[in-house]
Amino acid sequence: MVTELEIGDVSVDVVFKDIKNVHLSVYPPTGRVRISAPCRMSLENIRLFAISKLGWIKKHQSKLLSQERESPREYLERESHYLWGQRYLLRLADRSDAPAVVVEHRHIVLHVGAEAPVQKRQAVLDDLYRRELKQAARPIIAKWESQLSVAVDRIFVQRMKTKWGSSNPRLRTIRLNLELAKKPVESLDYVVLHEMAHFLVPDHSLRFVGVMDENMPNWRLIRKTLNDAPLSYGE
Numbered sequence: 001m002v003t004e005l006e007i008g009d010v011s012v013d014v015v016f017k018d019i020k021n022v023h024l025s026v027y028p029p030t031g032r033v034r035i036s037a038p039c040r041m042s043l044e045n046i047r048l049f050a051i052s053k054l055g056w057i058k059k060h061q062s063k064l065l066s067q068e069r070e071s072p073r074e075y076l077e078r079e080s081h082y083l084w085g086q087r088y089l090l091r092l093a094d095r096s097d098a099p100a101v102v103v104e105h106r107h108i109v110l111h112v113g114a115e116a117p118v119q120k121r122q123a124v125l126d127d128l129y130r131r132e133l134k135q136a137a138r139p140i141i142a143k144w145e146s147q148l149s150v151a152v153d154r155i156f157v158q159r160m161k162t163k164w165g166s167s168n169p170r171l172r173t174i175r176l177n178l179e180l181a182k183k184p185v186e187s188l189d190y191v192v193l194h195e196m197a198h199f200l201v202p203d204h205s206l207r208f209v210g211v212m213d214e215n216m217p218n219w220r221l222i223r224k225t226l227n228d229a230p231l232s233y234g235e
């Protein structure tokens with residue numbers, strides 16, 4: 001059973017085990033934080049422990065994220081990019097009246113002109129991901145709205161370094177990581193349900209887990225697949 005603690009902008013998975021000493025790990029590739037704690041240790045003491053290690057956690061997270069940045073995409077012809085779990089090859093085409101980016105069969109075609117800098121190519125591809133994600137999220141949100149009897153007022157799609165999503169139940173908003181557009185759509189389904197379940201239960205208590213179990217019996221498997229995959233690169 002995993003409990004989640006929020007320490008500022010860092011979320012920490014806490015697992016209670018039959019052990020003597022508390023143990024902290026930061027996992028590649030996303031810098032996910034996990035604390036294994038003795039069963040008798042209180043959540044408040046675990047929180048204090050995590051706060052005292054926050055500097056260490058952040059240092060290791062930024063190290064992991066900068067390692068990831070060392071193999072950046074170049075947005076070259078025939079480079080692999082993913083959309084909804086499918087691999088596509090990039091094709092660079094001349095600028096035209098067509099939309100700047102088109103998905104056709106096994107290719108994602110960027111109509112940006114050969115001289116376009118990497119940042120421009122990335123921005124055009126990110127536009128595709130943002131558009132696809134918003135479009136796919138709409139029916140999924142509608143489904144969970146009627147299932148959970150809650151309402152979402154706004155969704156935001158953005159780059160997030162260590163999380164797949166977040167929510168603000170008071171403002172009824174949801175934030176989704178742009179990278180979700182690269183994953184199989186069931187991942188988006190799971191993240192949306194998780195964030196909307198927070199409209200009913202703010203923490204990750206047993207009651208929250210109950211809502212997840214009831215609505216998506218295989219959510220643990222989807223979460224595992226999502227967290228084991230690299231955040232950006234999937235080759």
Ligand SMILES: [Zn+2]
Pocket residue numbers: 004194198204
């Ligand atoms: Zn959560």
